[in-house]
Amino acid sequence: GQQVMQIPQYQHVQEGEDFTTYCNSSTTLSNIQWYKQRPGGHPVFLIQLVKSGEVKKQKRLTFQFGEAKKNSSLHITATQTTDVGTYFCAEVRYNFNKFYFGSGTKLNVKP
Amino acid sequence: EAQVTQNPRYLITVTGKKLTVTCSQNMNHEYMSWYRQDPGLGLRQIYYSMNVEVTDKGDVPEGYKVSRKEKRNFPLILESPSPNQTSLYFCASSLGGGGGSYTFGSGTRLTVV
Numbered sequence: 233g234q235q236v237m238q239i240p241q242y243q244h245v246q247e248g249e250d251f252t253t254y255c256n257s258s259t260t261l262s263n264i265q266w267y268k269q270r271p272g273g274h275p276v277f278l279i280q281l282v283k284s285g286e287v288k289k290q291k292r293l294t295f296q297f298g299e300a301k302k303n304s305s306l307h308i309t310a311t312q313t314t315d316v317g318t319y320f321c322a323e324v325r326y327n328f329n330k331f332y333f334g335s336g337t338k339l340n341v342k343p
Numbered sequence: 344e345a346q347v348t349q350n351p352r353y354l355i356t357v358t359g360k361k362l363t364v365t366c367s368q369n370m371n372h373e374y375m376s377w378y379r380q381d382p383g384l385g386l387r388q389i390y391y392s393m394n395v396e397v398t399d400k401g402d403v404p405e406g407y408k409v410s411r412k413e414k415r416n417f418p419l420i421l422e423s424p425s426p427n428q429t430s431l432y433f434c435a436s437s438l439g440g441g442g443g444s445y446t447f448g449s450g451t452r453l454t455v456v
Contacts, residue, residue, distance in 0.1 A: 241383075265444055265445075267445070274433055274447040274448060274449050274450050275435075275447050276447070277446070320386065324444075329374055329439055331376070331388070333385055334385065335384070336385050336386075
C-alpha cells in the first residue's frame with residue numbers, strides 16, 4: 233500500500249532547542265494531516281495541509297507542505313517539556329477513505 | 344462533548360478466551376476504524392467501516408472481527424486471542440465521504456497471556 237516515510241524515528245532535544253520532523257513520499261500526496269500523541273495518550277489531530285506549498289502556524293508549531301506535494305514537515309520553535317510526545321503524519325485519500333500513517337517521530341525534551 | 348469511547352481501558356486475558364472491545368462515537372461519523380499500535384511499528388489499521396453494515400479489512404485483519412450494526416458502535420472482536428495480539432488498540436472515527444480528521448478513543452491496552 234501507500235507508504236509515507238517519516239524521519240527521524242527519535243529526537244532528543246534540550247528545552248529551548250528547535251525540532252523538525254519530516255514526512256516523505258515517492259508519489260504525490262493528496263493531503264497531509266498531523267497528529268500528536270502524548271505519552272500514555274491517544275493521537276490528537278493538529279492540522280491538515282491541502283495545497284501545494286501551504287504553510288500553517290499554530291503558536292510555536294509551523295507546518296509545511298512541499299511544492300511538489302511529496303513531502304511535509306512539522307517544525308517546533310523553542311521546544312518546551314509540554315511538546316514531549318510522538319508526532320505522526322498521515323496522508324488521507326478521501327476517495328478511498330484511507331488514512332496512511334507515517335511511523336511517527338518520538339520527541340523527548342530535556343528540561 | 345464530542346468523543347470516541349472505548350472500553351475497557353485495560354484488559355488481561357488468556358489465550359483462546361473470546362473478547363470484545365467496544366467503541367462508540369457520538370459525532371454521527373460515518374467512518375470508523377480500528378488500529379493497533381506496537382513499538383517501532385506505528386499505527387496499523389485492522390478494520391474499517393465506511394457506514395452501517397459496510398466493513399473492510401485494513402492492513403492487519405487476521406485474528407480480528409468487527410461489526411457495524413449501528414452507526415455509533417464499532418466493536419472489535421477477538422474470537423481466539425493469542426499472545427501476538429498483545430498491543431495497544433485505538434478506535435477512531437471521522438466524517439468520511441470526503442472530509443474530516445480522525446477523533447481517536449483513549450485506547451485499550453490488551454495483554455494476552
